Amino acid sequence: MKDFVFHRPSTVAEAVAMLKARDDGKFLAGGQSLLPVLKLELAEPTDVISLAGVPGLRDIRVDGDRVIIGASCTHDQVARSAEVKAHLPALAALAHHIGDAQVRNRGTIGGSVAHADPAADYPAALIALGATIKTDRRTIAADDFFTGLFATALERDELIVAVHFPKATRAAYAKFAHRASKYAVVGVMVAETAAGVRVAVTGAAGVVFRVPAMEAALSKAFSASSLDGITVATDDLNSDSEASAEYRAHLIGVMAKRAVQACA
Amino acid sequence: MSGAEGIGASVRRKEDRRFLLGKGRYTDDIVLPDQSYAVFVRSPYAHAGITSIDTRAACEMPGVLAVLTGKDTVDAGLGGVPCGWLVKNKDGSNMVEPPHPSLAVDVARHVGDPVAMVIATSKAAARAAATAVAVDYDVRPAAGNLDTATAPGAPLVWDAAPGNICFDWHIGDPATTDAAFAKAAHVVEIELTNSRVAPNAMEPRAANGHFEASNDQYTLYTTSQNPHLTRLLLAAFTLHVPEHKLRVVAPDVGGGFGSKIFHYAEELLVLWASKKVGRPVKWTSERMEAFVTDAHGRDHHSKAQLAVDANGKFIGLRVATLANMGAYLSTFAPAVPTYLYATLLSGPYDFPAIYAEVKAIFTNTVAVDAYRGAGRPEAAYLLERLVDKAARQLGIDRIELRRKNLIQPSQFPYQTQVALQYDIGDYQATLDMALERNDHAHYEQRRQASAKRGKLRGFGISTYIEACGIAPSALVGALGARAGLYEAANVRVHPTGSVTVFTGTHSHGQGHETTFAQLIAERLGVSIQNVEIVHGDTDRIPFGMGTYGSRSAAVGGSAIVKALDKIVDKGKKIAAHLLEASVADIEFKDGQYRVVGTDRVKAFGEVAFAAYVPHNYPIDTVEPGLDESAFYDPKNFTFPGGTHLVEVEIDPDTGVVEVVDVTIADDVGVIINPMIVDGQAHGGLAQGIGQALYEEAVYDSEGQLANDSYLTYTMPRAADLPMFKVGNHVTACTHNPLGVKGVGETGAIGVPPAVIGAVLDALAPLGVTDISMPATPEKVWRAIQAAKAATGKKA
């Protein structure tokens, strides 16, 4: 790890201004993705700006038909939150299966969403539920947010403040975890909200994606058997030592059915 | 003795207090005055000529003390890293023994091969400078794994080894074996791979070398399982410094699993560099560095045939194995696929004829050497898979076929066809015990219950044997070992009756500080709280060969017992004097010397005190002091064995295998501390299940290690494993004074074939007949798809 200057701002505005003023700065949330990157020297920022002292980013609240989760809420906090469990139990369960206990105690939803790891769990929830990402300057629909491999619509100095989730009629997440890393090899979130039924897949490709054929079938009849025979093309799927594209395509079908069954 | 602390007592581990408090003292914890740090520049290529190394920019960087290359080691006359075992070819000629320079000179031969060494005042400075060393590589075609290395026209790792063959060796009798096959009613064939694994000790390797010019003294702190062996090799082969000027300390060591037996180049280089820069030099491996520099394990490809008569009795076995050696021969590498593997191919079975051939193959990969079990797991896996296959082919139940062929208790001592003589065992007893504890009678109900939940349940069995307690020196010498394999102990009784034991073995997780103290408690009646076990420092301990091959209790413990015999005997003479009786009338029991049949006693402590304050003492015939040493050279290997049963559940939709039951019954000889024995079994089982289901070091044909971090290399975790049911049936080893055999490796040896057997049993109804380790979800899923497609075609 290379040397860097460490900052601890106490407001959102200060944090953003600090990053803006530096060519090569990085926000630090839970550090569960950033620190490995620094240790492997895949990134060598000159300045690291910790969000730990910024108040107001750690709240979870319910506002009408939305559940609002502050960017600095840890995975563990989301997993245990009474509000999340009451209104979006699938999201609490998803958070509970991220990494291991140490990772869940440090890692945050804002960090996970900003990092946009193709194998992260939250993106599936954001897309399937049709969440919006609130930043220091604007609101971005999840559909417009994840733009590619580790790429998002965030500007360089833009800070995620919270993620707004619509409540769901039903939702469930089924994950096939990588045996070594515990990230998603394939994770499928199936959700029915006011906007309709969505099926979002993470882990399988370079970026989270939806499966329109499954959504259409489930909209007609919400049952696992509706998904029989629906396959996902292997062309854009990841292939690695843990799972070939063909196996991932198969797992998408299995995990989607399991998510539908879990919705019951 | 007071059963509370002696042999058979599950006393808590004395050493755990410091480990649990984080107060263990490991090599990397040692920071010497003026400490400097080494970082290695390593080849990113599996095979490349080194055309030039430009160190000038690196030398100019802040904090850099020296940048050393292979040429510097040649100029300094440093020796290459030696191999400790010479194996002969079938025709009696020697194996190919290529040089192993400590820093690559003209050619790098595996990814991770060290090319330059940067020494700086801080680790960060050394790392920064290492990236500034400019190496020009001329990349060559590589023999990246066994397949590519043995293909016709394969790139050669060494010009001196045509076909990449290190040796072509055999054991057994081909003629009697051919005759057995000629009259066989059935012949069963198998071809399989024993997958390659990386050792993954929790503590990465580290070495801190310190040369003190004032008295020409070298000290090496290192992560070693055998500091005396390291010192011997440094003195005789690599550093060329006499032993009395060389001290090797292996302090607390966080796991070895074999990988810390060997003498590694870094150990030599930090000592040499320390003299050059005039400061202590420390190197600590990074985790990814460990993946490509620690010696790996297994990596065999084998074909075998079993001849069976009309009654289901095994009458012959033929085996041909290719064993990957890596690019350089590590310390014990040639012994592993020969004398620790092929000699075990009789397993627990009565075989009238066996013939095995082993070809050792060089590849452009890091060395392969002993890894928990070392050769015996490879033998057990091959044999047990073959026996399972025979049971299916012959339509005989797997348990019955084993029963029919197990060596009977009345046949001991049993001479195998592959050199070993088993002294004792009772394989039926461990088989019965395991089946009973697993409630095998009700297995079918469990299978149906799993089926109701949509899961395929499978049952696997392995009846295995292993050889440990290595080893009789004369025997291994005749087989090519370049060292003796005895063990040494010094028992020092202090004037007030407490005891320090200096042992040549080394504890890096095994719990010697407790079990060895229990031997003292048992024999002298001294509480284990008053016993200290010292190991790991060549300036303090006698010359012993260290810990591996489950030898510590059988060989090291026996040396302690021999020293204790001398202590007790000398004490008798002193007690006889104090009690005014004749020595023949003195007995020693429960910590007291007694005149037989009387109440006249002297406590052990009183005798010890008299020995050091010899006022009233038989000074004309007995020397003062109570301090005795002994060496023990074992008469034979010891032969633990047993039965391992595994039940798995497979999710047919995903191919995920879950191990739902592991029940084992082992015979590891007399048990000193049952809790520690169970713990060793647990660790071994986890490692064996790891190999069967999770772990694999995958080298591609180019010699790149595909999974060199925990992002992709899967270690077994506690949550992946069921509660293990461990039983023991004891037959005491006949030839060592404790009757112990060894338990360090049994789990890793016995369980892999039982896991794979269970997987194949679960998948058998679908028509799956083969799967390789590790049985990953995708592999299992593919096997199911292929079997479905095949049966679909047939239908």
Ligand SMILES: Cc1cc2nc3c(=O)[nH]c(=O)nc-3n(C[C@H](O)[C@H](O)[C@H](O)COP(=O)(O)OP(=O)(O)OC[C@H]3O[C@@H](n4cnc5c(N)ncnc54)[C@H](O)[C@@H]3O)c2cc1C
């Ligand atoms: C062993 C291990 C296992 C894991 N397993 C999983 C898993 O199963 N599933 C899963 O989803 N994830 C997994 N993770 C990743 C984990 O969830 C991370 O915590 C998460 O991806 C990043 O969150 P963080 O708070 O740690 O962010 P950090 O590491 O601190 O930051 C990550 C990136 O986000 C940026 N950032 C952080 N906060 C903000 C913000 N508010 N606004 C804008 N940018 C910001 C940082 O600058 C940085 O670029 C695992 C991690 C580890 C180490």
